[in-house]
Amino acid sequence: MPVLLNLTGRRCVVIGGGPVAERKAMMLVAAGAETVVVSPAITDGLLRLLKEQRQGVWIEREYRHGDLAGAFLAFAATDRTEVNAAVAAEAEAEGIPINDAGDGARGNMITPGVLRRGGLVVAVSTSGAGPAAARELIREIDQHFGEDYEQYIDFLSSMRAFIKERVSDPGRRKRLLRRLAESDILTSIRGGGFHRWDEAAMIAWIEEQTEE
Ligand SMILES: C[C@@]1(CC(=O)O)C2=NC(=C\c3[nH]c(c(CCC(=O)O)c3CC(=O)O)Cc3[nH]c(c(CC(=O)O)c3CCC(=O)O)/C=C3\N/C(=C\2)[C@@H](CCC(=O)O)[C@]3(C)CC(=O)O)/[C@H]1CCC(=O)O
């Protein structure tokens, strides 16, 4: 069951500082998490992120039991199986979800390949069968989702908020939201002929749907 987590301000701990840890930490910082990396050495990319941009904290030493205190999520990404296993055991004991980059099955959460277009999120997972294949599929999907989707999601977001604010009857609201999802706005955005709707246009659309 894939879920999207809101990580804003949440403490997330990454153990290890190689390219794999860098990928996980970048994702956490982008999600607004309070990111903590514990590792005696880190990649240049992580150094830039954590020290120069001050987006997160680098604890410059090996993992110690207790490093996961207060963590919302934990990531074990060292190149040492016994360390990753110890991190996984601490997380398990503390009830903290754990991603083990060296052994997907030992952890209880895996990171899928992800494509984002504004609010649109496409995730691809092979359930650990072939992570490189997940990455390739994302590249393929990437070609099918242009910037037009970003505009489309923006439009859906403002229109949905407007409908929720103006239409109180649940049945009518549901019908309108379904019509909205079925509308050909995306086609018109793609054709280049779409202009942001003002309040009058939104009201007109709602009335048009109600008349039919
Ligand atoms: C999608 C992506 C997201 C991300 O990491 O953020 C991701 N792996 C990526 C790339 C990648 N990983 C590996 C290669 C080398 C080729 C190969 O082996 O196939 C490449 C390709 C590359 O680097 O180009 C090796 C590898 N990966 C795992 C193991 C251990 C094991 O098998 O359990 C080993 C063997 C290690 C060893 O040999 O020791 C485990 C996991 N990797 C996952 C995710 C989770 C399952 C996702 C799924 O399948 O749904 C899972 C279970 C746990 C996790 O890490 O969450 C990311 C694409 C990022 C992007 O888009 O750029």
Ligand SMILES: NC(=O)c1ccc[n+]([C@@H]2O[C@H](COP(=O)([O-])OP(=O)(O)OC[C@H]3O[C@@H](n4cnc5c(N)ncnc54)[C@H](O)[C@@H]3O)[C@@H](O)[C@H]2O)c1
């Ligand atoms: N999940 C994935 O996507 C994926 C992809 C490739 C490899 N892997 C696995 O993940 C592991 C890490 O990959 P990498 O390329 O980043 O490895 P790496 O060897 O480049 O980096 C390992 C990092 O772990 C740190 N480290 C070592 N011992 C530590 C300790 N006791 N406490 C804290 N940090 C410690 C090192 O300082 C280093 O920064 C690999 O060994 C492999 O098993 C996973």
